[in-house]
Amino acid sequence: MATSDDKGASYDAVILGAGAAGLMCAAVAGQRGRRILLLDHADQVGKKILISGGGRCNFTNIHTLPDRYVSANPHFAKSALARYAPADFIALVERYGIAYHEKTLGQLFCDGSAKQIVAMLLDECAKGGVDVRCGQSVNQIAHSDAMFRGTFGDFRFSAPNLVIATGGPSIPKMGATGFAYDLARQFGLKIVEPRPGLVPLTLGGEDVLFRDLSGVATPVEARAGKTAFREAALFTHKGLSGPAILQVSSYWRRGDPVQIDFLPDAASGWLVEAKRARPRASVAAVLGTVLPDRLAQTLAERLALPGELGTLTDRKLAEAEARLARWIFHPNGSEGFAKAEVTLGGIATAGLSSQTMMAKSVPGLYAVGEAVDVTGWLGGYNFQWAWASGHAAGQAL
Numbered sequence: 001m002a003t004s005d006d007k008g009a010s011y012d013a014v015i016l017g018a019g020a021a022g023l024m025c026a027a028v029a030g031q032r033g034r035r036i037l038l039l040d041h042a043d044q045v046g047k048k049i050l051i052s053g054g055g056r057c058n059f060t061n062i063h064t065l066p067d068r069y070v071s072a073n074p075h076f077a078k079s080a081l082a083r084y085a086p087a088d089f090i091a092l093v094e095r096y097g098i099a100y101h102e103k104t105l106g107q108l109f110c111d112g113s114a115k116q117i118v119a120m121l122l123d124e125c126a127k128g129g130v131d132v133r134c135g136q137s138v139n140q141i142a143h144s145d146a147m148f149r150g151t152f153g154d155f156r157f158s159a160p161n162l163v164i165a166t167g168g169p170s171i172p173k174m175g176a177t178g179f180a181y182d183l184a185r186q187f188g189l190k191i192v193e194p195r196p197g198l199v200p201l202t203l204g205g206e207d208v209l210f211r212d213l214s215g216v217a218t219p220v221e222a223r224a225g226k227t228a229f230r231e232a233a234l235f236t237h238k239g240l241s242g243p244a245i246l247q248v249s250s251y252w253r254r255g256d257p258v259q260i261d262f263l264p265d266a267a268s269g270w271l272v273e274a275k276r277a278r279p280r281a282s283v284a285a286v287l288g289t290v291l292p293d294r295l296a297q298t299l300a301e302r303l304a305l306p307g308e309l310g311t312l313t314d315r316k317l318a319e320a321e322a323r324l325a326r327w328i329f330h331p332n333g334s335e336g337f338a339k340a341e342v343t344l345g346g347i348a349t350a351g352l353s354s355q356t357m358m359a360k361s362v363p364g365l366y367a368v369g370e371a372v373d374v375t376g377w378l379g380g381y382n383f384q385w386a387w388a389s390g391h392a393a394g395q396a397l
């Protein structure tokens, strides 16, 4: 329990942000006997957990590896991820009897509801005697005599340790803020430019025609720079989405092209083969046997190869095949933080210890979760980082 005097309640640590990372950090530190205050300005804890995975929370990925995270320092996440692995979180979930399943590509979801994950984390906090408070703002933190002090509504608190766990600014209508960056700057920590990640891309210019395909989805290999993902792409009324596009969006920079292979499983020379087998068929008809009809029509129009296959030279067909395997889109932007599942960038890892998540220059100040410049792929990787980094700090507090 906290101790109180005329300067307010005093704790061993105050954790700002009761999302995935803050809840885990509080539970771990509380169960180690630390007196923990966990604060959130939202009316309830873990709001992003509750809406995640379509309400079923894709809580981890069994294929978690450090190379599935984007960061200015790709080595930073290794230590925390190694010390709190997917198996550790799965063991916790199993201890609570929460049923789950693998959906695809190592992604684990609750069979029931994401509410079970939040209830489990709150129970873990209760076991550690964590003082959880919601629904007020923390506007300022003062730091003097090795103590962090602040107010939460009328409630005054102080502690020698402060954990920044307020996440990133993606989906502001859910209460997401850039508060973590303001605090970090206040204490002299650097910020890697925050940008929307796992976000739909928008199309303009010549590509705008593809917006007519809104609702059409197809398996592709999408590539931005050197990084490619084989998953579904979805055309939207604004441009491109679907898992393959969300994944490459984290590697895409404004001005870069996105390359799509519409037929990643097709054997080389398949279109010339199709000409031998069906010389009277059109390009659109042949594409329609392997792609959704509307997409086949649009691609055939853009390839501008009218008439029957039999009238086209092998060279022209080989060129068309190559174009279908490396179709270039020039996104003119993304749908921004309003639609981004995560924020790339954030508090620079160079200023933090990868073992404890503590700031090297400010003893007692920690940063965990999405607030830090570590961003995972789509598919449970971001929660695994939140659990692992929260656990690392919780062990150190």
Ligand code: FDA
Residues within 6 Å of the ligand: 016, 017, 018, 019, 020, 021, 022, 039, 040, 041, 042, 045, 046, 047, 048, 049, 051, 052, 053, 054, 057, 058, 059, 060, 137, 138, 165, 166, 167, 168, 170, 171, 174, 175, 176, 177, 178, 179, 340, 341, 342, 368, 369, 370, 371, 379, 380, 381, 382, 383, 384, 386
């Ligand atoms: P998180 O955002 O969870 O928590 C931050 C907390 O700080 C919030 O509770 C917020 O209210 C609070 N806060 C913010 N500013 C504050 C302030 N000024 N004062 C006090 N409190 C403040 N990942 C994954 O692995 N699997 C999935 O299925 C999904 N699905 C998904 C769906 C959607 C729609 C979104 C937007 C995101 C996902 N994610 C995901 C990503 C995942 O939700 C995200 O990476 C983690 O929640 C990050 O955990 P944090 O604890 O760092 O931040």
